[in-house]
Amino acid sequence: MTNQPPLRADARRNRAHVLEVAAQIFATEGLSVPVHEIARRAGVGTGTVSRHFPTKEDLFATILRGRMEELSARADAFAEQEEPGAAFFLFLAAIVHAGASDRGLAEHLATAAEDPGTRPDRMGLDLLCDRMESLLDRAQKAGAVRADVALADVQTLMAACMTRGEGRALDPIVAVVSDGLRA
Amino acid sequence: MTNQPPLRADARRNRAHVLEVAAQIFATEGLSVPVHEIARRAGVGTGTVSRHFPTKEDLFATILRGRMEELSARADAFAEQEEPGAAFFLFLAAIVHAGASDRGLAEHLATAAEDPGTRPDRMGLDLLCDRMESLLDRAQKAGAVRADVALADVQTLMAACMTRGEGRALDPIVAVVSDGLRA
């Protein structure tokens, strides 16, 4: 357990800024953007990016994990405040919207399925799947979701829906998938 | 209009073989496979690949367009032989399966939405959309598909469903989406 001392204020600001810029760029242009370019747009040297995120993958993983945590938090909120069916479908909608607005996220998901379990937590995806599993389970038990779909099916749908739509309204898509899943 | 003279027999054979091998490789390993590797596995020199397909993208576009033509042909067949609703849903299922078994196709679709209209026919995607449009139209008129989904929505769903599932059974997914679309 290497317990780092807390970052200096300016370093923390810098790190946050790089993260913000990188998230933005990955979301709009995908994962193939050079680290150089991220550094340039963030107004820092390439070394600064590397210092905070030793590897390009580290950078992306940090961003992705953040996204996943946000979504997980929303899942938890839905689970608490809504009845089983609503919680499930609200979460589904949230995921679809998140994926549709983040190209890097979609690109990663497209490849993440490949080597399942390679990375410890598949860059935070496991977090999401856990939530999805319990939401699905409860929704099915409550009779809100058809019983013949498995977690894996929902996950695939989830991944599929994250695929970048052309920026168009997602509500019809969500509606269709939701209706299809309803018992 | 540079109207090429027809290729020599051996050149045509070569071209076809490269296409075949490249399609196979792109399908299983994605678009990032080096051109070198394709040439090597096809048993030709890299120059031969470049001669027939000046750009890596040209190579992929040719393959993708082929896929699209196959699918379009199936759409036409469905349109002829089936009633409107069945034609639409069979086509949808065909597309989902096609996408799930071709990683390169999925990878490309994930990015194709980006610059709509850049390439004349979005690498053959327009072909598919045309078919989809008429199938959807007829299915809606026949009352088989809900009236509130637009072509664009179906296209997005189509693209989404092409996203590679982890090799798992696709039928539940097709079922869900189909049910969701049903009137």
Added chain:
Amino acid sequence: MTNQPPLRADARRNRAHVLEVAAQIFATEGLSVPVHEIARRAGVGTGTVSRHFPTKEDLFATILRGRMEELSARADAFAEQEEPGAAFFLFLAAIVHAGASDRGLAEHLATAAEDPGTRPDRMGLDLLCDRMESLLDRAQKAGAVRADVALADVQTLMAACMTRGEGRALDPIVAVVSDGLRA
């Protein structure tokens, strides 16, 4: 056993030229010379160097192994044509001179001792040691070399003597070490 087809004539020429230039540069300036610089002085692109020698280490290993083979051949010649004692001492002198005129060689030897056995043949060094072993053995049996030195001692001396002298006459050094080794 990937049995490469023989290189094309021009490629072989190029490869040989790169090797020649690299050997020269490594000999005079050591191993830290950038691959870029080697390519530049050889009048080729960096990719050409990488094609023939995928790794910088490959390049060096090829050169070093060549050196070792030359020296081994000389050892064999001495073993055949000279009596045991003379063979041993002539070989020793040959090695000292070789090392003193090749900085890269010396630099490598300085680090090779570190991880013995890491690389299959320690870049050709084993070849030399084999020869040395039999020459030493025969010379000791013939009473030409003192019996209390082990192969390892001679190897260390060998490595030591390869250390670049400042370009000065090596004969006195050879004389001293030779006399010291004599029975």
Added chain:
Amino acid sequence: MTNQPPLRADARRNRAHVLEVAAQIFATEGLSVPVHEIARRAGVGTGTVSRHFPTKEDLFATILRGRMEELSARADAFAEQEEPGAAFFLFLAAIVHAGASDRGLAEHLATAAEDPGTRPDRMGLDLLCDRMESLLDRAQKAGAVRADVALADVQTLMAACMTRGEGRALDPIVAVVSDGLRA
């Protein structure tokens, strides 16, 4: 002549500690260890290292000069307490052992011969050579060392013997060289 004011007590302590740690690391791992790593293990910031030793080379030169001074002191002790021959050979043995136990020292010597006279005192090597010269002179006059070796030859041997042996017993090597040098 910028005559620095004496360092503050804590600064002096810091400097000494860095030197100690760096010497240890250079000795066991060679010169390529990052300055970062030295700072880390010394428990100071990288800036502190740079403040005391503006350049990595400065750091090494300081250490090396220290080593040289230690060895020179031993040379002086031998010169005082022993007869000419013994003094010379004891000094030689001391040098061989020093070199064999300090990888950085050996690495440097391998390259130091390159640009003779570049640095004012070749990082303290001149100090050693002075001692060696007088020891050699006296030993030769006393008939303990053969007359046909020049200072330069002994220096080269000295440098050569500093080359890292693989941690094996050095006595045979010392014996060989000593015997070779004896009149």
Added chain:
DNA sequence: TATGAATGAGGGTTCATTCAT
């Protein structure tokens, strides 16, 4: 004075494309 974050040139390597053979 000490810190460690920031810098950015430079390293080795890959690969789409070109072109002499």
Added chain:
DNA sequence: CATGAATGAACCCTCATTCAT
């Protein structure tokens, strides 16, 4: 036409050094 060697820009990463805190 086919070949595959050559190209060199671009990639990610390291690390000695600088400088704001």
